[in-house]
Amino acid sequence: MRIQDIDSHLESLKSEAIAATGVNPSLADQIALAAPPSPDMGDRGFPCFSLAPHLKTSPQNIAETVAQHLRDLLSEDDIVAQVSTAGPYVNFTLDPARLAVLVITQALQDAHAFGQGTPRDTRWMIEFSAPNTNKPQHLGHVRNNLLGDCVSSILEFSGLQITRVNLINDRGIHICKSMVAYELFSDGETPEDTGEKGDHFVGRYYVRFNREFADEYDAWQDTDQAEQRFQSWLDDEASIKWREKFADEPTRLRHKFFDHYENTYFNGDSDLGKLARTRLRQWEDGHEETLELWKRMNRWVLDGFDETYERLGIEFDRVYLESETYESGKELVREGLEKGLFATDESGAVVCDLEPLGLQGKKVLLRADGTTVYMTQDLGTADRRLRDYDPDHMVYVVGNEQEYHFDVLFRILAKLRPGLDERLHHLSYGMVELPEGKMKSREGKVVDADDLMDAMVELADEAIAQRYGDLDEDERKRRAEVIGLAALKFYVLDFGPRTTVQFDPQRSIDFQGRTGPYCLYSYARIASLERRLGGWPQLDDDALSALGTDKEMKVVRTLQTWPDTVETAATQLNPGRITEYLFELCSAFSSLYNDPDHRLVELQGERRQGLLLLAKATQHTIAAGLDLLGIPTLQEM
């Protein structure tokens, strides 16, 4: 028998016993097994409320009857040791010794495969990260990277075939802004000259551009031309809402207009805007000098990203560059146009009517001048990936601000390729906010990914130096890197994906309590046990059967739920299930470890052997869980 068979065994016992009461056997399927509130009530149980109307007696009586039937079904060697009732509930208590043998044997024999799902042919493609090449990555990207990578690992471990892909946004107006600022203000300096990481170097020019543009726009607002624009807006009926709202506050009304008008200004009268747009057009026309600069700056950024990914421990199976794929949607849109799925509007743009898809309005897929929009690109890349890999499922790890975009994307894709929508998933996650509010890339108000990693590692370094002063520097640095990143990863992944994260610098750097370092510590302490007690004993049923105290069984039962935890995490695409589990396992073991009655050095014979085997199984499982989070282990902290 394997762990996974316990529940199905209990299920069939349950069904048989319920059927024996004379009710329709299908009623049993509606009643789920669950863990009782306290372990001393049993391992698994189920309520009998729903049988009452059919048997015309109280749930309590029914529970008694069902329990009696169950007892009749059990044999001497059954893993179920006892069937009890607690009011309307029927509870199974498993034989502790048998359970310990089963769980620990499986954990140690399966080794790295413990908890792994059965391998299947199903192919999943996970897209994550998808950075722009105009600035370095920040905390928001960190969450995306960690979430995407971790979900990939979880799905992989659950038995699916995984392809990790990145889509780098290496073209567009944003990179042109950095380019323009670089041309205007750089004097031709390079990251080598300044000693900066390439993405930071380029990001500096992006921020510079936005600052210069803001100044230009501010100055423009005092011109007669700006005043005219403002006045004609006031005359327009579109502004009625705001005129009413700010009737008594002319300053705020004015502010509202210039806020709203900024983009129009950028695309119209702005000198800097013109420069950026010129670069964009030149880029599309293949202008050599522009392409040259573009390539140079992108290279700097991508080299910087490579370092960041490497430090985070993230690798992709395939990296798509938007510059290579952005036009591939055009053909698809034309195909849809020919099939009559899309239409051309009065201006000449190709649009998709969203009404028949259950949404409102129309979505432009190709501008009148034939250029593409975001949606066109995503249609194209989706189609291309289907041709490249033909995955059964495709997951986009993208922030929840884009939920509408993906809703529309999936519906349009389904129109072009019927049935496709069921294979597409948007893993939507919440934004990361700073204590002082939202992050703003344009203004450089962000928590930079590299700086954050540095800070975490630095703190870990100090913590180690404080504890183990005589450690040589290389070893201290090595551990600090692991511990600092473990803290960061665990902290970020411990939030459910949909939660808007309030980034708390104090708490994120915490190494105590429910944290990555806590799990690493638990692991290292077991490693230390192994050193101290001279290695692990061989598997031995008698030794395992000697286990049975509450603290021991708490660890055994937690190990027992590992396969189920992996499955749940995979189904829900939720790394939080793993962090939660790891903390529970580690604290169950720590509790046992600190208990005077469970001191390995003071125990002898089978008790000691059994506990050691339990410790080993725990250690392996901690490592497996941490591995899914992208956290390597340390033999010593």
Added chain:
RNA sequence: GCGCCCGUAGCUCAGCUGGAUAGAGCGCCGGACUUCGAAUCCGUAGGUCGCAGGUUCGAAUCCUGCCGGGCGCGCCA
């Protein structure tokens, strides 16, 4: 205005395919280091699960309405 998400202990968050006394960490208070690693452990206090209805034997969980917060509804990405 319409759509999606959130509102649970002082703080940050789990729990939300309905089930048995609502959990964790941090913080507070009090204990445990000459003995397996104290980045640990043990214990105490702390909650009208936003509010009001409804469905149900049973609701933090499902439904409706309201209040409060976030996001989206661009020929930006």
